[in-house]
Amino acid sequence: MPFLLHSFLVISKFPCNLKAFPCNLKTMSSQENGSPEYPTWPEFKLPELLSTDGVRQVHATIENEWDPLQRSACQTAAGRALWKHAVHDPLADILAGETYLKSLHEKIKKDCVNKAREISGVILAVRTLWFDSKLEAALHSFDDREAQVVLLGAGMDARAYRLSCLKESNVFEVDFPQVLQIKATLLQAAMDSTNDHQCLMMTAKSITRVEADIRSDDWLEKLQISGFMPEKNTVWVLEGILYYLTDSQATKVLKIIADKCSVTHTVLLADFMNKPSTSLSNSIFHFYSDWPDHLLPSLGFSHVKLSQIGDPDAHFGLLHDPSNLFNKLRSLPRTVQTHPDDGTPCCRLYLVEASGSPNQTIP
Structure with missing residues (x-):
């Protein structure tokens, strides 16, 4: 519904070149030939709490019963969780859920491979x-x-x-x-x-x-x-x-x-x-x-x-x-x-x- 916190504009609705390298990663390093070497985003490890039956059932309810705009509140939480080097939000991962964490992480990895100027979620x-x-x-x-x-x-x-x-x-x-x-x-x-x-x-x-x-x-x-x-x-x-x-x-x-x-x-x-x-x-x-x-x-x-x-x-x-x-x-x-x-x-x-x-x- 219309007034939830959303990340459509952050993750999916803005042009695909809206992405940025995080502040705690080296954006590039000099190689011997002088060309820039772009880093990869650290692999994301799913928190154990998201694997428990109770939490899985709750997020299954979100997937099955919430409309797209309601579910985008979880997308917003996923963004905060994956930008944890900049945003301190220890609860973001459980509020986001596995589906949205994995989805955004895949976008971030592609951005790094493509040497984007801005990484998804910035x-x-x-x-x-x-x-x-x-x-x-x-x-x-x-x-x-x-x-x-x-x-x-x-x-x-x-x-x-x-x-x-x-x-x-x-x-x-x-x-x-x-x-x-x-x-x-x-x-x-x-x-x-x-x-x-x-x-x-x-x-x-x-x-x-x-x-x-x-x-x-x-x-x-x-x-x-x-x-x-x-x-x-x-x-x-x-x-x-x-x-x-x-x-x-x-x-x-x-x-x-x-x-x-x-x-x-x-x-x-x-x-x-x-x-x-x-x-x-x-x-x-x-x-x-x-x-x-x-x-x-x-x-x-x-x-x-x-x-x-x-x-x-x-x-x-x-x-x-x-x-x-x-x-x-x-x-x-x-x-x-x-x-x-x-x-x-x-x-x-x-x-x-x-x-x-x-x-x-x-x-």
């Missing part, structure tokens, strides 16, 4: 790290006061179990009932296991799972019934959500969050597709914004900062080749929607931080 790795860093900074901006973090379309997100910056925060995960129930079952299996997961524990102050559809009119009411307090400082995390909503649905969700700026210090972290990106799959992607830094102030946010993959705050040492696709896009004005060199669509993913408070001045 967008997801950078996006995850950007959200992590901005979430930590937002919480610190509250002067260490107790805060709330709301993840809309939480999917297989495990931040409440891996980010120490959440130690004073009440975390709310909003998603479909079947997604949250399956996720809870997998997390419990990880906690109960006797392997490396046994020492894992929740890092957030608390976590509350809210079964709701953000396309409906009652998700905010359900959130408040579950303990969300509108007057408390809040960070709203919308990672991989908005473009699966219709224009009216996405705008309504953003407006609901923007209205909270008149009540308390509010921070929004979200990613936006531009119009050419939605053409990658018109049946899946709907909402887009070529200028989210203009849209959000019109809804009620006073401060907006936009980044693109490859910018100084959205790089994280994972994009070594200066001729990578992201740098090519960044060198073009955002008004350009077709690349002048090859005629391909300029598919951009914008990473956006917006905020507001009761004493704000909207530009």
